[in-house]
Amino acid sequence: xxxxxxxxxxxxxxxxxxxxxxxxxxxxxxxxxxxxxxxxxxxxxxxxxxxxxxxxxxxxxxxxxxxxxxxxxxxxxxxxxxxxxxxxxxxxxxxxxxxxxxxxxxxxxxxxxxxxxxxxxxxxxxxxxxxxxxxxxxxxxxxxxxxxxxxxxxxxxxxxxxxxxxxxxxxxxxxxxxxxxxxxxxxxxxxxxxxxxxxxxxxxxxxxxxxxxxxxxxxxxxxxxxxxxxxxxxxxxxxxxxxxxxxxxxxxxxxxxxxxxxxxxxxxxxxxxxxxxxxxxxxxxxxxxxxxxxxxxxxxxxxxxxx
Amino acid sequence: xxxxxxxxxxxxxxxxxxxxxxxxxxxxxxxxxxxxxxxxxxxxxxxxxxxxxxxxxxxxxxxxxxxxxxxxxxxxxxxxxxxxxxxxxxxxxxxxxxxxxxxxxxxxxxxxxxxxxxxxxxxxxxxxxxxxxxxxxxxxxxxxxxxxxxxxxxxxxxxxxxxxxxxxxxxxxxxxxxxxxxxxxxxxxxxxxxxxxxxxxxxxxxxxxxxxxxxxxxxxxxxxxxxxxxxxxxxxxxxxxxxxxxxxxxxxxxx
Numbered sequence: 001x002x003x004x005x006x007x008x009x010x011x012x013x014x015x016x017x018x019x020x021x022x023x024x025x026x027x028x029x030x031x032x033x034x035x036x037x038x039x040x041x042x043x044x045x046x047x048x049x050x051x052x053x054x055x056x057x058x059x060x061x062x063x064x065x066x067x068x069x070x071x072x073x074x075x076x077x078x079x080x081x082x083x084x085x086x087x088x089x090x091x092x093x094x095x096x097x098x099x100x101x102x103x104x105x106x107x108x109x110x111x112x113x114x115x116x117x118x119x120x121x122x123x124x125x126x127x128x129x130x131x132x133x134x135x136x137x138x139x140x141x142x143x144x145x146x147x148x149x150x151x152x153x154x155x156x157x158x159x160x161x162x163x164x165x166x167x168x169x170x171x172x173x174x175x176x177x178x179x180x181x182x183x184x185x186x187x188x189x190x191x192x193x194x195x196x197x198x199x200x201x202x203x204x205x206x207x208x209x210x211x212x213x214x215x216x217x218x219x220x221x222x223x224x225x226x227x228x229x230x231x232x233x234x235x236x237x238x239x240x241x242x243x244x245x246x247x248x249x250x251x252x253x254x255x256x257x258x259x260x261x262x263x264x265x266x267x268x269x270x271x272x273x274x275x276x277x278x279x280x281x282x283x284x285x286x287x288x289x290x291x292x293x294x295x296x297x298x299x300x301x302x303x304x305x306x307x
Numbered sequence: 308x309x310x311x312x313x314x315x316x317x318x319x320x321x322x323x324x325x326x327x328x329x330x331x332x333x334x335x336x337x338x339x340x341x342x343x344x345x346x347x348x349x350x351x352x353x354x355x356x357x358x359x360x361x362x363x364x365x366x367x368x369x370x371x372x373x374x375x376x377x378x379x380x381x382x383x384x385x386x387x388x389x390x391x392x393x394x395x396x397x398x399x400x401x402x403x404x405x406x407x408x409x410x411x412x413x414x415x416x417x418x419x420x421x422x423x424x425x426x427x428x429x430x431x432x433x434x435x436x437x438x439x440x441x442x443x444x445x446x447x448x449x450x451x452x453x454x455x456x457x458x459x460x461x462x463x464x465x466x467x468x469x470x471x472x473x474x475x476x477x478x479x480x481x482x483x484x485x486x487x488x489x490x491x492x493x494x495x496x497x498x499x500x501x502x503x504x505x506x507x508x509x510x511x512x513x514x515x516x517x518x519x520x521x522x523x524x525x526x527x528x529x530x531x532x533x534x535x536x537x538x539x540x541x542x543x544x545x546x547x548x549x550x551x552x553x554x555x556x557x558x559x560x561x562x
Contacts, residue, residue: 034450052405054404054560056561056562068387073407073409074407074409075407076475077405077406077407078407080385080405084398084401084402084405086398087398088397088398088399089402090318090322090397090399090402091397092322092325092326093321093322097321101314101317101318101321102402103410104317105314105315105316105403105406105407106406107311107314107406107407149402150405153406221323
């Protein structure tokens with residue numbers, strides 16, 4: 001087995017009395033897309049920052065391309081591409097100039113950077129905006145420019161912190177398409193996200209974090225099959241407590257009430273729906289279990305303090 | 308070895324180049340207004356200022372002090388407001404540190420950049436002073452590197468407050484408690500001899516006083532007395548301030 005691109009072993013990070021990352025270990029193999037999901041405050045961003053050497057772990061170790069972080073920060077970063085959660089594009093420079101200036105931070109020669117700019121702009125679908133400044137770009141364009149900027153050094157591994165947060169569906173789909181292209185080129189990606197559809201679509205494997213601990217790890221479909229019943233029936237339009245306690249309950253493995261909606265998790269949806277049909281006025285939605293159900297099962301439905 | 312701070316310095320330079328004309332006007336208009344209003348206006352009332360054995364025109368006295376003040380102000384504004392915008396508001400530093408550039412390199416670039424802004428402003432003012440024929444001593448060529456040193460000293464000092472700032476409002480303290488008193492106590496506008504001993508003692512602890520003591524004689528075609536002492540004080544201020552700025556900035560970024 002080849003050396004993983006990224007390996008975190010027993011990472012722990014405390015701020016004061018709270019442990020934000022707790023004995024976290026994971027690996028990212030070459031060519032793989034690993035998604036890190038978890039509620040706000042689960043430790044995603046702290047882990048991300050530690051992988052970049054911006055924050056130091058209290059214990060545990062990180063190695064990237066087989067080199068220790070943070071000791072080899074500069075050597076590692078010269079082969080890494082990063083898109084952080086908030087854009088840090090230079091507002092005074094055009095798109096081309098942003099790429100030019102950023103390439104110099106890697107010690108690249110101006111001529112080499114200049115040669116890469118057209119293909120990066122075209123990859124980011126920004127060729128027509130080469131001379132526009134970030135202030136003139138839409139949210140999706142800015143994110144794609146950030147991605148193009150992260151690719152200036154042709155990195156092997158990309159670290160993306162919530163790359164599509166705040167984008168409209170068209171812009172998200174374009175971003176996904178581009179990330180899939182990068183995976184096809186053989187690059188590896190570590191990404192954090194709050195979107196389960198994004199995680200399911202892009203990631204080969206997922207890491208579910210909560211309270212700084214790893215609570216699940218695996219392929220998206222495997223995780224769903226392993227932790228959930230195949231079908232979900234959502235019911236609303238009546239008293240949720242009465243519905244949850246009705247005869248339909250016998251056909252479900254698990255029942256959850258959230259607000260006015262009752263969620264039945266079941267292997268046998270047909271008899272369950274028949275039983276519900278006995279009560280008039282109920283509205284039902286029958287659908288396969290998805291990653292969002294898994295996420296909510298593992299991390300609960302309560303809003304987090306900082307959420 | 309690759310100079311990692313250089314692309315960061317170059318980045319600031321390229322942004323500044325786009326705003327060259329407004330920046331130039333802002334940097335030299337104010338010092339020139341001081342010079343014209345006080346030098347010619349007040350100078351007419353004051354007449355001359357006794358410097359050692361000779362009496363020099365007030366405008367020459369003021370010009371030699373205010374050029375030091377301009378170096379101080381230019382470096383300070385750049386290392387406070389502009390550096391803070393890049394560090395905190397625009398997150399430019401965060402972006403840079405995702406590339407193989409360390410925080411120390413970024414801070415060094417900011418420090419040198421603010422010093423460059425100071426020397427740029429000083430050069431523009433010196434040219435205007437030459438044109439106005441306030442001084443034409445060849446020793447002004449020596450004043451130039453000294454003023455670069457003054458820029459470095461004040462940019463290191465300002466970066467300490469940059470590292471501590473939560474917002475722009477914080478910088479008001481630095482201006483009201485440190486820069487403004489220093490402006491009046493460092494012999495820019497009037498000779499220190501007239502001050503009470505206690506105040507004089509405070510004045511000689513301030514870096515700007517030593518900058519003025521070095522630069523003023525050069526305007527009058529003389530060499531400064533005790534030059535090494537004054538240079539030593541500036542160098543001490545610069546190195547101690549740099550150490551604090553670096554330590555506090557690292558602390559700010561280490562969460």
